[in-house]
Amino acid sequence: xxxxxxxxxxxxxxxxxxxxxxxxxxxxxxxxxxxxxxxxxxxxxxxxxxxxxxxxxxxxxxxxxxxxxxxxxxxxxxxxxxxxxxxxxxxxxxxxxxxx
Amino acid sequence: xxxxxxxxxxxxxxxxxxxxxxxxxxxxxxxxxxxxxxxxxxxxxxxxxxxxxxxxxxxxxxxxxxxxxxxxxxxxxxxxxxxxxxxxxxxxxxxxxxxxxxxxxxxxxxxxxxxxxxxxxxxxxxxxxxxxxxxxxxxxxxxxxxxxxxxxxxxxxxxxxxxxxxxxxxxxxxxxxxxxxxxxxxxxxxxxxxxxxxxxxxxxxxxxxxxxxxxxxxxxxxxxxxxxxxxxxxxxxxxxx
Numbered sequence: 156x157x158x159x160x161x162x163x164x165x166x167x168x169x170x171x172x173x174x175x176x177x178x179x180x181x182x183x184x185x186x187x188x189x190x191x192x193x194x195x196x197x198x199x200x201x202x203x204x205x206x207x208x209x210x211x212x213x214x215x216x217x218x219x220x221x222x223x224x225x226x227x228x229x230x231x232x233x234x235x236x237x238x239x240x241x242x243x244x245x246x247x248x249x250x251x252x253x254x255x
Numbered sequence: 256x257x258x259x260x261x262x263x264x265x266x267x268x269x270x271x272x273x274x275x276x277x278x279x280x281x282x283x284x285x286x287x288x289x290x291x292x293x294x295x296x297x298x299x300x301x302x303x304x305x306x307x308x309x310x311x312x313x314x315x316x317x318x319x320x321x322x323x324x325x326x327x328x329x330x331x332x333x334x335x336x337x338x339x340x341x342x343x344x345x346x347x348x349x350x351x352x353x354x355x356x357x358x359x360x361x362x363x364x365x366x367x368x369x370x371x372x373x374x375x376x377x378x379x380x381x382x383x384x385x386x387x388x389x390x391x392x393x394x395x396x397x398x399x400x401x402x403x404x405x406x407x408x409x410x411x412x413x414x415x416x417x418x419x420x421x422x423x424x425x426x427x428x429x430x431x432x433x434x435x436x437x438x439x440x441x442x443x444x445x446x447x448x449x450x451x452x453x454x455x456x457x458x459x460x461x462x463x464x465x466x467x468x469x470x471x472x473x474x475x476x477x478x479x480x481x482x483x484x485x486x487x488x489x490x491x492x493x494x495x496x
Contacts, residue, residue, distance in 0.1 A: 230432075
């Protein structure tokens, strides 16, 4: 996996972590997981790796926010926020890997 | 082969023409053009200084009149919003980044400790009905600060509602400008009721946006909504201690 992709994803996660994190590690740890999964999956067409990594990261963040707001789910706006954030990370990682 | 050569030349000619057009457009719309204009004005000033002085004087008078009008308008608007900036107890700040889908439940503001803002300062937004509280300052720098609304995911806040603000309860932020609480079914609260901040009950926080009952449960869920979209918020007021 390209270092550019890893560093970009981690840089963005750190940026969001410093600005908008409701809990320590809320943005960084799921992004670590996404990058690791992207690298771990071995589909020839890397779009599958990207989609699997994105869904894993999104659901990890969703579950984490559910733990914070227990017993309710977070609002749909917040879920959309998580959706877009994880999508951005996946898309960037995919784009950098595709360029390789 | 000859045809190929001609075609190649034409391609290069087209490239140079395109480059010239782009350069012309860039020069026309960039500071280079402004620099030329500035030079022309300076030449004109040196030839006819009296005319320039007269024009400056008239412009100054117009500007002073305009500033006076704007100051009056500003005071009038602040009065209508009941903002206490005149006595210096609050500081207006612009939202630089925040809200929306990308930065949910956080607002980066352009005023910081240089303006007397401290961690824990209250953040309001203007409203015709009175001061509406949004959240608190969580971090400050010299010329920036970070505001966290009470609706941030997982934050617990004491609120008041009902007749005479007699119902006191704790709500948890669920993100996106919403908070949630559970109250016994017999509590007389309904959708549209105003909710005040518990620690300073003169500040409106929002209203009950929806209520849900579940069969067999003695509790009802209430969702409190901030009456403004965080993504569309452009300016807030910060209280100075």
